[in-house]
Amino acid sequence: MKTIGFSKKFVLALVAALGLTVGAQASEGGHPWDKAPNRTNDMAALQNGAKLFVNYCLNCHSAAFMRFNRLQDIGLTNQQIKDNLLVTNGKVGDTMKAAIDPKQAGEWFGANPPDLSVIARSRAGAQGSGADYLYTYMRTFYRDETKPTGWNNLAFPNIGMPHVLWELQGDRRPVFESVTEHGHTTQVVKKWEQLSPGTMSPEQYDQAVGDLVSYLQWMGEPVQNARVRIGVWVLIFLGIFTFLAWRLNAAYWKDVK
Amino acid sequence: MAEFHEISPNASATEKLVNWVDNRFPMTKLFKEHMSEYYAPKNFNFWYIFGSLSLLVLVIQIVTGIFLTMNYKPDAALAFGSVEYIMRDVPWGWLIRYMHSTGASAFFIVVYLHMFRGLMYGSYRKPRELIWIFGCAIFLALMAEAFMGYLLPWGQMSYWGAQVIVNLFSAIPFIGPDLALLIRGDYVVGDATLNRFFSFHVIAVPLVLLGLVVAHIIALHEVGSNNPDGVEIKATRGADGRPLDGIPFHPYYSVHDVFGVGIFLFVFSAIVFFAPELGGYFLEYNNFIPADPLKTPLHIAPVWYFTPFYSMLRAVTSEMMYVLIACVLLGAGLGVVKFKMPTIFKAAIVGFAVVVVAMMLAIDAKFWGVVAMGGGVVILFFLPWLDFSPVKSIRYRPSWHKYLYAVFVLDFLVLGYLGMLPPSAIGGRVSQLGTLFYFGFFLLMPWWSRLGEPKPVPSRVTFVAH
Numbered sequence: 001m002k003t004i005g006f007s008k009k010f011v012l013a014l015v016a017a018l019g020l021t022v023g024a025q026a027s028e029g030g031h032p033w034d035k036a037p038n039r040t041n042d043m044a045a046l047q048n049g050a051k052l053f054v055n056y057c058l059n060c061h062s063a064a065f066m067r068f069n070r071l072q073d074i075g076l077t078n079q080q081i082k083d084n085l086l087v088t089n090g091k092v093g094d095t096m097k098a099a100i101d102p103k104q105a106g107e108w109f110g111a112n113p114p115d116l117s118v119i120a121r122s123r124a125g126a127q128g129s130g131a132d133y134l135y136t137y138m139r140t141f142y143r144d145e146t147k148p149t150g151w152n153n154l155a156f157p158n159i160g161m162p163h164v165l166w167e168l169q170g171d172r173r174p175v176f177e178s179v180t181e182h183g184h185t186t187q188v189v190k191k192w193e194q195l196s197p198g199t200m201s202p203e204q205y206d207q208a209v210g211d212l213v214s215y216l217q218w219m220g221e222p223v224q225n226a227r228v229r230i231g232v233w234v235l236i237f238l239g240i241f242t243f244l245a246w247r248l249n250a251a252y253w254k255d256v257k
Numbered sequence: 258m259a260e261f262h263e264i265s266p267n268a269s270a271t272e273k274l275v276n277w278v279d280n281r282f283p284m285t286k287l288f289k290e291h292m293s294e295y296y297a298p299k300n301f302n303f304w305y306i307f308g309s310l311s312l313l314v315l316v317i318q319i320v321t322g323i324f325l326t327m328n329y330k331p332d333a334a335l336a337f338g339s340v341e342y343i344m345r346d347v348p349w350g351w352l353i354r355y356m357h358s359t360g361a362s363a364f365f366i367v368v369y370l371h372m373f374r375g376l377m378y379g380s381y382r383k384p385r386e387l388i389w390i391f392g393c394a395i396f397l398a399l400m401a402e403a404f405m406g407y408l409l410p411w412g413q414m415s416y417w418g419a420q421v422i423v424n425l426f427s428a429i430p431f432i433g434p435d436l437a438l439l440i441r442g443d444y445v446v447g448d449a450t451l452n453r454f455f456s457f458h459v460i461a462v463p464l465v466l467l468g469l470v471v472a473h474i475i476a477l478h479e480v481g482s483n484n485p486d487g488v489e490i491k492a493t494r495g496a497d498g499r500p501l502d503g504i505p506f507h508p509y510y511s512v513h514d515v516f517g518v519g520i521f522l523f524v525f526s527a528i529v530f531f532a533p534e535l536g537g538y539f540l541e542y543n544n545f546i547p548a549d550p551l552k553t554p555l556h557i558a559p560v561w562y563f564t565p566f567y568s569m570l571r572a573v574t575s576e577m578m579y580v581l582i583a584c585v586l587l588g589a590g591l592g593v594v595k596f597k598m599p600t601i602f603k604a605a606i607v608g609f610a611v612v613v614v615a616m617m618l619a620i621d622a623k624f625w626g627v628v629a630m631g632g633g634v635v636i637l638f639f640l641p642w643l644d645f646s647p648v649k650s651i652r653y654r655p656s657w658h659k660y661l662y663a664v665f666v667l668d669f670l671v672l673g674y675l676g677m678l679p680p681s682a683i684g685g686r687v688s689q690l691g692t693l694f695y696f697g698f699f700l701l702m703p704w705w706s707r708l709g710e711p712k713p714v715p716s717r718v719t720f721v722a723h
Contacts, residue, residue: 065341115547117341122545124537220545221344223351231530238526242519249516252508253723256299 031154031189033128036135039214041225046074049215052208054085054096056164057116060105063096065117066219073222109149109160120213120220131217138209143171143195154189169205170198259283291478296503297510298484300718304378305482306517307371313518314364315470321357322459329409331455333448336411337547355533361403362539363525365562368396376640377662379649380483386641388480391473393638398469400563400634402462405454407560408446412544417557419454420446425570428624445550486718487649493717502718556679564676565669566630571680572692573626580693581625582614629692636699643699646706648714655709661698668694 039045050071053063068081069092076085078092086092087099098105098113106112123130137155141163144152149162154174163169177190200208218224264276278284328347330339343350372392375381381389408419423446427437442449481491481503490500504510534540538561543554559567573581589610593603617625648654651662672691675684 065338065345067346070345118545121534122542124534124542130542221351223344227351227530227533231526234526234530235523238519238523242516242523245512245516245519249512250723252512256504256509256720257722 030157031136031140033132033136033155034139035128036131036213036217037210038131038217039211040218042214043075045211046215046218047076048208049211049213049218050074050076050085052212053116053215053219054087057212058087058096059099059164060109060113060161061116062098062102062113063117063219064115066096066222068092068094068096070222074218111160113161116216116219118220120217129217130220131213134216135209135213138165138212139169139206140174141166141169142173142192165205165209166198168198168200168208169202171195259286291474292507292511293505295478295506296490296500297482297506298486298488298490298500298502298718299504299509300484300486300502300720301482301510301513302485304370304374304485306514306521307367307374309514310367310517310521311364311371312470313521314360314367315466317356318360318364319463321353321360322463324353325357326459329455331409331452333411333451333548336409336451340410352529355529358540359525359529359533359535361406362535362560362562363528364399365403367521368399369562372396372637373666377651378483378485379487379644379646379651381641382483382487382644382649383641384480385476385483388473388476389641390638391469391476393634395466395469395473396637397634398462398466402458402466403560403562405458405462408451408454409458410544411451411548412541413546413548413552413554414541414544414557416446416548416550417554418559419450421557422559423450425623425627425630428621428627430620430624433624447550483649484718485650486652486715488715488718490718502720558677558679561673561677564674565672566633566676568672568676568688569633569692569695570626570630571676571685572688573622573629574685574689575622577689577692578617578622578625580689582617584693585610585613585617629696633692633695636696640699640702643702644706645703646711648711650714653712653714655711657709658706661705664694665698668698 039049068086068090069078071081071085072078081092086094096117102112120130120134123133125133127133133155137153140154141151142154143150146152147158149160151159151161151163151166153159153163171194173193173195174189175191175193176187178185179188194202198205221227259280261280262276264273268276275285279286325343328339328343328350330336340354343354345351347353375389375392404419404422408415423437423440426440427433429436438444440450441447442453481489481500484490488502490502493501495501528535528539534542541558541560558564589606592606646654646658651659668691672688672695675688675691678684
């Protein structure tokens with residue numbers, strides 16, 4: 001019994017570890033990424049995203065560089081943060097730590113669930129932004145009984161993580177179609193088959209994931225929108241400065257014959 | 258030594274203060290020598306802004322670097338987090354960090370353009386050889402500075418880029434493995450490496466860099482600036498002994514440079530505030546994943562400014578070695594047949610070529626790749642003694658020289674582009690050709706630069722009043 005347990009765990013870990021490497025490769029040329037909505041300026045969407053993040057992601061993943069009280073930037077008060085988002089008796093100035101022990105997580109899933117502070121920045125690539133990847137990834141989980149967790153993912157094939165939002169989305173399965181283009185036959189998703197309904201309609205689910213991904217994008221760089229606003233003023237100032245410098249230069253140089 | 262100068266008791270307080278200082282430190286003298294009475298040619302064009310912009314970027318890097326150092330932790334366990342701490346919790350930390358990361362790329366852009374200007378107008382030729390050599394040394398120091406600085410954020414690209422480059426040193430015969438160990442301070446890139454790179458990045462290399470910049474400017478002000486016509490303005494002086502085509506650096510070029518600084522800062526700020534990652538070129542996406550010694554990224558690419566030289570490294574394969582051996586033999590053969598010299602010299606050339614070929618056959622191609630990468634930079638130092646053209650400036654060279662320079666620029670850009678991509682069969686062939694062209698351009702310069710009929714060089718600079 002003990003040996004079986006060990007070997008099963010070992011195989012599970014091996015599969016998950018393999019999945020991570022294969023997944024990284026597949027992210028280059030695999031399933032195309034959908035365009036994520038950008039709601040980093042939409043406070044209601046960000047607050048909903050933050051709620052989903054704390055309820056679903058923070059159980060296993062950390063966001064170790066993100067402090068809870070930074071959520072004031074998306075319109076929450078310290079009291080609201082304390083009442084609704086702090087699960088344990090932590091302080092609002094704490095960083096977002098995972099509920100489970102990372103070591104245990106490593107044993108369960110074969111790899112430590114990565115920290116999500118800057119996940120949206122790190123996942124960008126030739127196919128789109130990091131938000132595009134995450135938006136596609138969170139919407140392409142499917143039932144696959146051949147996998148240890150019972151779940152697989154189109155954007156991240158052979159993933160070690162189960163579909164944590166499955167209650168919201170329900171069970172789904174992609175229906176593939178062979179497409180021949182330039183002499184290469186590839187499997188393309190034709191449509192999705194809903195095996196059992198979730199608590200949300202597909203449209204509601206896409207909206208929720210859009211909010212979550214916008215939150216992740218915002219959390220990757222909380223200053224991003226302030227940066228752009230300041231940048232406009234900086235460029236206006238430099239435009240005026242450069243104009244004056246240009247005229248000053250011309251005033252001096254008119255003497256040079 | 259200057260005489261002690263008494264000033265009238267009726268002079269203003271400012272005059273008295275200046276006089277007090279001047280009797281103890283050559284303040285006014287230095288200002289005159291380097292600013293208000295430093296005569297620069299009046300025909301500088303767009304290309305002459307990049308020298309002062311390099312100085313500006315150096316100042317930006319030093320000042321932002323000082324503030325980053327206050328909050329950064331050179332510790333493998335803390336480094337990545339401390340950068341995010343700067344980005345999130347340090348007031349204006351994000352701005353300081355983005356200015357520093359954008360400044361690194363901006364530094365290379367302005368320095369590459371500055372070097373290309375020198376190449377075009379023959380600014381490295383007599384009597385400006387030392388200015389050029391100091392400049393090349395600055396470029397080399399800058400590469401070291403950028404390479405070591407890139408390790409500090411401790412992301413995946415930081416880590417694996419350093420791992421790949423330091424491993425290159427282990428390809429050097431005999432001393433290589435020990436040398437790589439000495440650089441890393443460990444068997445893999447680790448905490449010890451991070452600490453020593455931090456030390457080099459914040460103090461050792463900047464000190465060298467500052468010293469070289471001072472030497473570069475002193476040498477420049479000793480001989481005076483070249484100009485787009487390659488005409489020596491000191492050859493034509495007025496009755497007062499001042500060059501007729503020269504104008505005081507201050508105020509003419511100081512206001513000129515302030516205008517250039519305005520345009521530069523506009524572009525620089527646009528990147529800092531609106532696209533600090535610049536599509537993954539200035540901040541690589543993978544570098545937002547903390548360094549993991551157990552997970553090698555699929556594609557390790559250096560930052561864009563190193564990629565032309567990285568292409569040269571990758572171009573030298575064992576196959577390419579045969580081409581290079583043929584080049585050595587051909588060069589030695591031509592030397593023996595074409596030139597009249599005592600037999601003993603010819604024997605020496607043949608002997609040398611045989612030794613080089615033997616080494617090329619005996620030592621792994623990887624080592625010669627490292628030689629090519631380093632040689633791509635080192636060869637620049639020799640430029641003043643490779644160019645035998647009767648005229649300095651591209652303006653008065655035979656027209657086909659311009660096309661050759663254009664191909665050279667294109668070659669450098671293509672090598673840079675290919676260096677960013679994962680290796681491929683076609684890319685490999687193109688970078689091999691590109692590498693041969695790059696070295697051919699310099700090594701054959703003593704011959705091709707003499708060819709063709711130069712255009713007549715005017716005795717005075719060409720200038721159209723603004």
